[in-house]
Amino acid sequence: MAKMTRIEALKVIDAEFASDPLVITCGATAREFASFSRRPTHLPLLDSMGLTTPVGLGIALGYTGNVGVVDGDGSLLMGFSILPTLAAYGPKNLTVIVLDNGQHASADLFESQAMHVNIAGAAKGLGIETYECETGDDLKSNIARSKNSNSVTVIFVKILQGNTPGIPFFLADPAQLGANFADALKSK
Ligand SMILES: Cc1ncc(C[n+]2csc(CCOP(=O)(O)OP(=O)(O)O)c2C)c(N)n1
Numbered sequence: 770m771a772k773m774t775r776i777e778a779l780k781v782i783d784a785e786f787a788s789d790p791l792v793i794t795c796g797a798t799a800r801e802f803a804s805f806s807r808r809p810t811h812l813p814l815l816d817s818m819g820l821t822t823p824v825g826l827g828i829a830l831g832y833t834g835n836v837g838v839v840d841g842d843g844s845l846l847m848g849f850s851i852l853p854t855l856a857a858y859g860p861k862n863l864t865v866i867v868l869d870n871g872q873h874a875s876a877d878l879f880e881s882q883a884m885h886v887n888i889a890g891a892a893k894g895l896g897i898e899t900y901e902c903e904t905g906d907d908l909k910s911n912i913a914r915s916k917n918s919n920s921v922t923v924i925f926v927k928i929l930q931g932n933t934p935g936i937p938f939f940l941a942d943p944a945q946l947g948a949n950f951a952d953a954l955k956s957k
């Protein structure tokens with residue numbers, strides 16, 4: 770079966786985390802996600818490359834339900850020191866999904882080091898429960914496994930390169946997004 774585009778993967782994630790807090794990485798990922806789904810439980814981190822998984826970890830440590838993170842390979846590599854921290858804290862309610870296209874698709878398609886090194890292997894080497902997949906069905910079943918798991922999990926999804934054309938800019942106020950997200954969590 771074939772790899773997904775980024776937006777196809779995001780649609781699977783949206784369905785599986787429809788009522789759970791979801792921290793979403795910057796650039797085209799946040800734009801593509803907002804083009805088809807906007808929920809108060811979404812926290813798109815506009816511009817904060819490298820901080821998606823760290824913010825998700827903080828939220829998971831202070832929240833009792835499931836928490837999802839949608840990160841990119843380039844963003845995870847930028848803040849790679851989060852992996853040992855994830856391994857050390859390991860909140861079981863946290864699922865980190867890394868959409869790995871081996872490039873900074875949002876930034877002129879520059880290749881990332883994920884093209885050359887095995888970042889899923891690094892997560893495994895740290896003892897993190899790590900899944901790797903490509904198809905929508907496997908992503909869905911890995912999310913279900915992750916939600917039932919007794920430790921933090923990271924799901925690496927190999928996706929197709931590039932961005933969906935014709936997606937409008939997402940010009941929301943980051944402070945407002947943060948306030949809406951905090952309100953949504955308080956009322957849950
Ligand atoms: C500190 C910082 N450097 C650069 C950028 C510009 N930028 C936004 S998204 C992006 C690429 C992200 O790559 P990846 O996480 O792999 O996501 P992809 O676009 O490939 O889905 C870059 C370089 C930024 N937002 N912040």
Ligand SMILES: [Mg+2]
Pocket residue numbers: 841842843868869870871872873874881
């Ligand atoms: Mg990428």
